[in-house]
Amino acid sequence: MSEGTKEAVISLRGVRADLGARTVLRGIDLTVRRGEVVALLGANGSGKSTAVRTLIGQVPVAAGEAALFGVPRARFRDWARVGYVPQRTTAAGGVPATVTEVVSSGRLSRTRLGLLRKADHAAVARALELVGMADRAKDSVDALSGGQHQRVLIARALASEPELLIMDEPMAGVDLASQEILAHTLRTQVEAGTTVLLVLHELGPLEPLIDRAVVLRDGCVVHDGPPPKAVGQHALPGHDHVHPHEPADTAPMRTGLLSR
Numbered sequence: 001m002s003e004g005t006k007e008a009v010i011s012l013r014g015v016r017a018d019l020g021a022r023t024v025l026r027g028i029d030l031t032v033r034r035g036e037v038v039a040l041l042g043a044n045g046s047g048k049s050t051a052v053r054t055l056i057g058q059v060p061v062a063a064g065e066a067a068l069f070g071v072p073r074a075r076f077r078d079w080a081r082v083g084y085v086p087q088r089t090t091a092a093g094g095v096p097a098t099v100t101e102v103v104s105s106g107r108l109s110r111t112r113l114g115l116l117r118k119a120d121h122a123a124v125a126r127a128l129e130l131v132g133m134a135d136r137a138k139d140s141v142d143a144l145s146g147g148q149h150q151r152v153l154i155a156r157a158l159a160s161e162p163e164l165l166i167m168d169e170p171m172a173g174v175d176l177a178s179q180e181i182l183a184h185t186l187r188t189q190v191e192a193g194t195t196v197l198l199v200l201h202e203l204g205p206l207e208p209l210i211d212r213a214v215v216l217r218d219g220c221v222v223h224d225g226p227p228p229k230a231v232g233q234h235a236l237p238g239h240d241h242v243h244p245h246e247p248a249d250t251a252p253m254r255t256g257l258l259s260r
């Protein structure tokens, strides 16, 4: 089957979304087909997180259509097929859970009545192994570094063995060692055929995995096609950048894709 005819796992058509009085998405189209790895790029505030949150039902669709696996989002119930890693916040509260508890919570969608059986525990252990956190299974998540915490959140998303993985800025605030582990984890998922939508600020170490980039600006899609060639934010179209070793009067290149 050619890319064009594969099942659309994610489909947004003319989606508008409002937050408070503000229209944040102004009619965006986004298709991710089975097995694709798509990066959603754009400047701060361009609407990337809102687009993802619209998909998973945390933000209402004000106009247009959103569908997952061909099912209109409002009727979609099969959440075990979707792994979601939210943007990491540093806010901590309540009783700290252990690493295993957090990852197990990602498996609940596959259980009946929330009871974990042998196969579920095995899936949780596999997910921890994948992100290199098996030796921290019993630790409190409070004791982890930012990068380790992110690896636990990704293990939670992988615990349900999802067909679609959606990650919001998975590399943000993550140390280099964890970034490499995450890139490796993602590569393993992609090789196994998982469909992936990544919200990214820069392509960074994930660049080789990405098939297509969709760039948002001010709630609109301004690019949908091959990812920018070179690695990193500096290579993104529209990044205003002056190298420190360049003469002071060198004008930054502005293509306007990412800048607001």
Ligand SMILES: Nc1ncnc2c1ncn2[C@@H]1O[C@H](COP(=O)(O)OP(=O)(O)OP(=O)(O)O)[C@@H](O)[C@H]1O
Residues within 6 Å of the ligand: 019, 020, 021, 022, 024, 042, 043, 044, 045, 046, 047, 048, 049, 050, 051
């Ligand atoms: N509750 C809210 N009410 C009104 N506006 C909001 C609300 N939450 C977010 N916004 C605004 O919506 C816009 C889009 O936010 P969103 O988080 O989707 O952007 P983003 O592209 O993911 O940016 P970032 O990279 O900073 O996460 C931002 O300008 C933000 O300030």
